[in-house]
Amino acid sequence: MKVGFIGLGAMGQGMAKNLLAAGHELSIYNRTKEKAEALGAAGARVAETPAEAARGAEAVFSMLAEDSAVEKVVFAENGLLAGLARGAVHISSSTISVALSERLVAAHAAAGQGYVAAPVFGRPEAAAAKQLWVVAAGPRAEVDRVRPLLEAIGRGLRVVGEEPTAANVVKLAGNFVIASSIEAFGEAYAFARKQGVSPPDLQAVLMELFGGSAVLARYVELIASEAYEPAGFKVELGLKDMRLVLAAADASTTPMPLASLLRDNYLAATAQGRGDLDWSALGLFAAERAGLRGRR
Amino acid sequence: MKVGFIGLGAMGQGMAKNLLAAGHELSIYNRTKEKAEALGAAGARVAETPAEAARGAEAVFSMLAEDSAVEKVVFAENGLLAGLARGAVHISSSTISVALSERLVAAHAAAGQGYVAAPVFGRPEAAAAKQLWVVAAGPRAEVDRVRPLLEAIGRGLRVVGEEPTAANVVKLAGNFVIASSIEAFGEAYAFARKQGVSPPDLQAVLMELFGGSAVLARYVELIASEAYEPAGFKVELGLKDMRLVLAAADASTTPMPLASLLRDNYLAATAQGRGDLDWSALGLFAAERAGLRGRR
């Protein structure tokens, strides 16, 4: 298939590479063009604008850091909306607000274009290794059309309905549960340490209980080893996601006290200049609240 | 080995049965004697008092519902402390307070007896099926002596140091993380439902992320199906455990805001006469806060 890909950050690189590897014809765009070079050398066509990346494509992925970047890429003069053909599909893989996803539904519908929300679970290493887990939603026909693409970027795909926003909701819910687990692990380690129990002893038991989940195993280990730098996923991105969760919760009149607690912790860390730590640093903050000093 | 077993509730039944099955000679005690009958018929000797169950045993398990029951069984006139021989070992498998465990350390030391804390993870079905996971702590020689017993009741054993209380700390930390996960799942389902995403759709994704952990898989499913009755582990036991967590945290000057949130939720449910629901009913409370009506 002829495919466009917009956004070649750490995640996008791996995803685009796997699309190429699966034999698709790729037209790519990134704001800072240098990041497109490696893929260009590997056979992708490097476009000058999002519109150009979209032109002639049957489907175009966008994989960007936040709402404002997606808004710019889609709605700008030479944006995706302008370049995408009628009947072609925008696959939005960014973790964005439910509100923006609703706006994209309307805009693409008005332009006679398709729109599938397909956010992904996994870190950059997983993207590179085709180990992402994809959650998609959109009109059945559109999802079916782009299914080979969604299967080319990960190890699994789950379709959660015909309303695209459902995929955004599920993605946010998943990230919320992960952050909650991090907070729980963090408080648990602080609790144990203050009572003279060594992190490895608690870690062994937490691994037994929760380590069967690869995503949780990672955080059980990260917090035990206090490896908060360099960040795989930053505190400020955790803050962004909790903001998106709470915004969608608020819009649907859903109180989420645990999400509020997480947001406030990430907000404090950001206010204190620690937004660059890994989001598992909730474990560090729990330790510090208890008067423990970390390794750092 | 000659082994005593005190406390034949849902958990204790399974554990004692497996000790018998492993070929140990069992002397059992339960406050309401009827619960001892089945095991008596299977070959265990039924004692009239904890002291009698302890007499002549090399090791005695206690598996009771709460601190006050353990205090009665150990410190009463015909209690475990009175009946246990010098050099014999009390294996305390109940989920009790760190403070009581400290008191048991001192009392048994003063009596020249051994004391190993060995709380377990798992529900009654797991106890019956020899699938518990045992966390033990105590002086190495004592742990080694009772190791065959600890291995006879579960599928795994982790020794977390020579201070018996370490095992109690780790057990409480584990239960705290499980309860935290339940709250997170509950808020996530409420969040999804209020936005029109069906529980099965979210469930599929949560299973993918967390279902590798059997303990979490159970709660992902329980909350999706709103199966809060009959309880496997009651709200009031969840409340008890969060109280134990917070008491130990307070004694060691460790703030645990997430544990406070869980305790307050369980406390509210108990105040409202819902202490008999399964502790996963945090999912029900999250839904109700959001104005959703459950199946019930």
Added chain:
Amino acid sequence: MKVGFIGLGAMGQGMAKNLLAAGHELSIYNRTKEKAEALGAAGARVAETPAEAARGAEAVFSMLAEDSAVEKVVFAENGLLAGLARGAVHISSSTISVALSERLVAAHAAAGQGYVAAPVFGRPEAAAAKQLWVVAAGPRAEVDRVRPLLEAIGRGLRVVGEEPTAANVVKLAGNFVIASSIEAFGEAYAFARKQGVSPPDLQAVLMELFGGSAVLARYVELIASEAYEPAGFKVELGLKDMRLVLAAADASTTPMPLASLLRDNYLAATAQGRGDLDWSALGLFAAERAGLRGRR
């Protein structure tokens, strides 16, 4: 002075009446015209549009329920912005977001118009009785020009700087502290009642400690008497204000865990269809969480 007044709800009625009483020439506008009739009969000129109310005025008050109403009144085709003369001043008394106030600063500056933020503390009875307390901010010259108007609507005026948004910040901070006190009173009454202490006994002591503040005295009494209907200020307005507080806090990277707690409580009440109760119903919710039944 020639003065426009837009928004004749419960608060605006009293404020406009007092401006008339102070001898000012009034031109008024309200979306539903009936509410303007009484004041029209009392000598105010009734305008058809916000622009018309503004035309020829030296200053125009707006007193509306929320951001969206203010946006409509100001930015619409026949809006305030279009009708206000260069050099005339918009006095914004609504409780609005800091973000909208910033937008108004820019819009009026661009139009060569003045802008003073002047939110007020007090309920409708206080507005009618000229007992409001006014917090104003804006360029000194503009504040000085409208000072007689600000003094005509209340019993006191405090100027908090030359940046108009400062007044919005202070207003939100004040409402946040009031709501916090309501929650504290509510939990305190539940605590006392569950231990057999009658509300009047606690009330007497709370009045001694806090009753010197008229605003707090009111809530000490409302919660003791469980008089949550009819509402003086609704739960849904409390929710609106906590949202504004948290939005401004978030924009300035300020964690406010107590504001999060209040927001979540108001959000739950709204989700449960209780948004029409008085915002002091935090006392009812605290009682219900404790399993107490109210009078209702």
Added chain:
Amino acid sequence: MKVGFIGLGAMGQGMAKNLLAAGHELSIYNRTKEKAEALGAAGARVAETPAEAARGAEAVFSMLAEDSAVEKVVFAENGLLAGLARGAVHISSSTISVALSERLVAAHAAAGQGYVAAPVFGRPEAAAAKQLWVVAAGPRAEVDRVRPLLEAIGRGLRVVGEEPTAANVVKLAGNFVIASSIEAFGEAYAFARKQGVSPPDLQAVLMELFGGSAVLARYVELIASEAYEPAGFKVELGLKDMRLVLAAADASTTPMPLASLLRDNYLAATAQGRGDLDWSALGLFAAERAGLRGRR
């Protein structure tokens, strides 16, 4: 009257002095005898034990820092219980747990002695100036008998029933509301400062709204001026009180999320070695969470 007084800390000194000034015959006891010297010189008899201070007295005050001190003074071999005559009354003015107060009810009843709980509101300066506010509870006859004493130490007295513990409940409820207000003021100042509003500007408005309450006026000012040292009432005493509130709330199955939040904040401060700051330092912690640096 012949009166005993046990506990001559900062509060007790002032109370005892005022009892002397009112013409009562005083027998005093303090663990460190030096603190009794000034009152001894002023005419009080200095006793060697609590029992001796109680002997011959019609009523004996105790004013101590915490439960454990009260337990020692009352139940020790030469304690108050041993020395107090049948029919004489123990007036307990310490801020103690509801549970200990219940135990005192039973112990004094068993000994044929009277017991009135009479905790006080006010700081040491108020105690010295006879400006305390006394909350008392106990059997009517006993309260009536000691009423002149209760009136001699403060500016006001409120009797809240015949169950002594009611006074302890009300005292704890009052301190909880004060601490809640401190947290609210602290978050409000942080909110304002982060948005460029100066503390004095917010202070002026908070004083207008809440300054009519002398106790709140004090904290509005303390936090604005960041005067957290020296402490009038320490963080660790605030922690103690929130623990007592939550213990009584837990025993009566009353969730108090705001009390949990306060306890966790005080606990963190204590864990971090800041237990000696004034309990209004909640304002400092709110500022620090927001990344603000205090004066200190």
